[in-house]
Amino acid sequence: MPARPPSHGFPAHRPLFLLAQAAAIVGGLVWLLPTEEPIRLHLTWLVFGMGSAAVAGYLLTALPSWTGHRASAATVWGLVSLWLVTRLLATFGCPADLAFIVADIAFHAVLMTALAVPVLRRRLWRKVPLTLAPAVLGAAELAFASAPHGSALPVAAVLLFAALISLVGGRAVPAFVGAALRSPAPPPAAGPLAPALIAGATGAVLVGAERAGGVLLAVVGLFTLARVRHWSVTRIRTHPGVAMLVLAWLWLGSGLGLLGAALIVGAGAPAPVTVGTAVHALTMGAMGSMIYAFTARATMLRTPGVLVPTRAQQIGFLLVLLSPVPRLVPWPDAPTGHAVAVLAWCLGWACLLARTIRTLQDPAPWPALSAAREVGGRVR
Structure with missing residues (x-):
């Protein structure tokens, strides 16, 4: 871990952990909403919403201890915006819509890039599997969104x-x-x-x-x-x-x-x-x-x-x-x-x-x- 905090970048844990905690509450409350698909919304917010925000916050918070590099404010707020758009589209739109697919891919691609570039630059090969985690999570949500009922x-x-x-x-x-x-x-x-x-x-x-x-x-x-x-x-x-x-x-x-x-x-x-x-x-x-x-x-x-x-x-x-x-x-x-x-x-x-x-x-x-x-x- 660097002896001093990075002089540039933004503390990613603040907005992303807040989103994870808010998503956990929404994921529980969806059972009270007048919706025909409470199970889908429950998983959308509780597993993919809470999970993706928490994973992003944790990995970007750990990144400076691995590389001395902290994600920029633009990257963090871009991820926050993409996360919010993805959750709203998954809740109020059709999960198979192109807009949802693009937003979901964009969120996980930005996160993976923010992690992979400094890790590869420092040749931290043991950390590479963690930089690929966002791609796996994004693919899982897309597969879940298009899965038939009962799969x-x-x-x-x-x-x-x-x-x-x-x-x-x-x-x-x-x-x-x-x-x-x-x-x-x-x-x-x-x-x-x-x-x-x-x-x-x-x-x-x-x-x-x-x-x-x-x-x-x-x-x-x-x-x-x-x-x-x-x-x-x-x-x-x-x-x-x-x-x-x-x-x-x-x-x-x-x-x-x-x-x-x-x-x-x-x-x-x-x-x-x-x-x-x-x-x-x-x-x-x-x-x-x-x-x-x-x-x-x-x-x-x-x-x-x-x-x-x-x-x-x-x-x-x-x-x-x-x-x-x-x-x-x-x-x-x-x-x-x-x-x-x-x-x-x-x-x-x-x-x-x-x-x-x-x-x-x-x-x-x-x-x-x-x-x-x-x-x-x-x-x-």
Whole structure:
């Protein structure tokens, strides 16, 4: 990481993390809208909307630590504009319209270019796969938008994000654990092995080999959970910012295992071993809580060497973390259980969004996601 923050460019995490948090709330509230396609809108905002904004914000925030280069303000605000246009077209237009296709391709192409050019210039070959992530995400959204009702593409899209969380979080979470405990970072979560297994399971699901995909997911789910034993769980209880990341990681392993079991058992499986409930464990539990834990780091209180989440951020995280539970346990009245899950989810994200808005006028922190050092500005 550079000793000093880049003198040029713009802190991308601010508008993009704000969009991700707002999209999470909209993605929950679409069930209350008078629309004939709540599931499509739910995935459009919750998976692709929240996910793409969070991925863009995280990668552009990490870019200066890799290359010393920060994306320009024009690039960041261009991405914000393209994201907004894409979400509006996906919500109020036809997903197969040329305007939506162009806007979606443009967003992911601009993001990939902003990442790839400085990475290739510095010959950081290990980072090249991350620069290609936007192309994969963009292709997934276009495929989902044109998919017929009842296809396996929604499940495949969720698994795609699970693979990305496994790849990025598998290195970032143990690194943050080591930094918080002021000790060598625990070993990463097996590099590309787990994401590769998830990708293999995704391919199996797409070709109709659900049970084979389920076996792969069950194995990688258990492996994901087993990695936590190396992460000093008993010591991070006094570091809530890091504990949030580890708890989100536990949802990733649990969600993969549940989806694997659901695919193995097949149709007619009892709750919580159904594809629908397992997908919610991955989207609301793993994807939601991991994005929450990462994006919250940019607005946590800053003490020397430690990021401390505010009380509201901690309460909000617990609401998001627990929001899948009403979908996973038997509920006397299913619609009520669904409403409780949506309410907990939206309130949790509202806590974080309020904090993000409140800090927009403060000096941009550096580093944005770590308290390893503070250069310029004020420690908050």
